[in-house]
Amino acid sequence: MDIKKLPKTEFAAAVAQIAGERNIDVQSILDSIEAGLISAYKRDQKEKGIEVSEETNFQVELSPESGSFKVFEIKEDGKKVDVTPPGFGRIATQTAKQVIDARIKQVEKDMVIASFMDKVGTLIHGNVVKIEPTKILVNIGKAEAILPKEEQVKNERFELGDRKLFLVKSIIEDDETEKRDIILSRSDSEYITRLMDREVPEISSGAVVIEKIARSPGIRSKIAVSSKQPGVDPVGSCIGQKGSRIQSVLNEIPENEKIDIVLYSDDIKRFLVESLSPASDVEVVSIQGDKAEVTVPEDQLALAIGSGGENIRLAGVLAGFDINVTGAPPKKSS
Numbered sequence: 001m002d003i004k005k006l007p008k009t010e011f012a013a014a015v016a017q018i019a020g021e022r023n024i025d026v027q028s029i030l031d032s033i034e035a036g037l038i039s040a041y042k043r044d045q046k047e048k049g050i051e052v053s054e055e056t057n058f059q060v061e062l063s064p065e066s067g068s069f070k071v072f073e074i075k076e077d078g079k080k081v082d083v084t085p086p087g088f089g090r091i092a093t094q095t096a097k098q099v100i101d102a103r104i105k106q107v108e109k110d111m112v113i114a115s116f117m118d119k120v121g122t123l124i125h126g127n128v129v130k131i132e133p134t135k136i137l138v139n140i141g142k143a144e145a146i147l148p149k150e151e152q153v154k155n156e157r158f159e160l161g162d163r164k165l166f167l168v169k170s171i172i173e174d175d176e177t178e179k180r181d182i183i184l185s186r187s188d189s190e191y192i193t194r195l196m197d198r199e200v201p202e203i204s205s206g207a208v209v210i211e212k213i214a215r216s217p218g219i220r221s222k223i224a225v226s227s228k229q230p231g232v233d234p235v236g237s238c239i240g241q242k243g244s245r246i247q248s249v250l251n252e253i254p255e256n257e258k259i260d261i262v263l264y265s266d267d268i269k270r271f272l273v274e275s276l277s278p279a280s281d282v283e284v285v286s287i288q289g290d291k292a293e294v295t296v297p298e299d300q301l302a303l304a305i306g307s308g309g310e311n312i313r314l315a316g317v318l319a320g321f322d323i324n325v326t327g328a329p330p331k332k333s334s
Helices: 010-022 026-047 088-114 189-199 201-205 234-239 241-250 268-275 298-305 307-319
Strands: 057-062 069-074 080-082 123-131 135-139 144-148 163-173 180-185 208-216 220-227 258-263 283-288 291-297 322-328
Touching: 010 026, 026 057, 026 069, 026 088, 088 180, 123 189, 144 163, 163 189, 189 201, 189 208, 189 220, 189 241, 201 208, 201 234, 208 234, 208 307, 220 234, 220 268, 220 307, 234 241, 234 258, 241 258, 258 268, 268 283, 268 291, 268 307, 291 298, 298 307, 298 322, 307 322
Parallel strands: 144 180, 220 258, 291 322
Antiparallel strands: 057 069, 069 080, 123 135, 123 163, 135 144, 163 180, 208 220, 283 291
């Protein structure tokens, strides 16, 4: 509907002004008002003790010029019956105002959320504003985002007002309500990837590449890196002088989570050895299909397996094998 063609009645002028100021389609406002009037009519009838079946079809005819309206019940044969109650105008006016206010708030929220579309996959700081059993609400500036239970790190505790770093994971939309939400994460592997990209200039420049990553949130992460530039040590670049770079990453993840930076290799056996870091003197005995047999000295066995088996499990995810490790007796000195 062309706003310029609307007669300048009070109602039309008000709708046109709201549409122009908020960049909302005029018809969208009118549709919302009509839906609100039907809800108000049903509520009014219920308050008068008149039961309205959910199956009953109603239609509102609203004049965009004057704001006048009529409520019709649509019979099974398609016949329209005017059921507009006497004195319904006052309720209708209140309803229209509430609907427009709600519509404005939703559009403004949608516009803010739309501005975050190009931030998906990036890191953002936010303050915890509400803690619920299934989610945490986080203020991220002009918008409020959701940290769902499944995107939280197990055993990581939050307090109201906590300021944390989050990954903007996605923006989801409910098809029924058309409501859109910004979804955050602290457990996704991409969170670690983005942290490394932020703290290691060689990664952001492309000189060092994160080839693979395996993460058990809150426990351990393993990152396999390679160099695309001669003379650049990928592992050393990620760790930094005196561990400064990796420490900056560790400062942004749960306190007890460890990070292993390992050298990626196209040589499967060599990569298997690297993936079991921090265990040393690893030997690959055999590889059959997706299964690998390796041995380590007895004093390295606990390191290779890791607490709760996490080290060997993540090494398997990183290298793509089901790894079985056994302790080897110390080699006899000649």
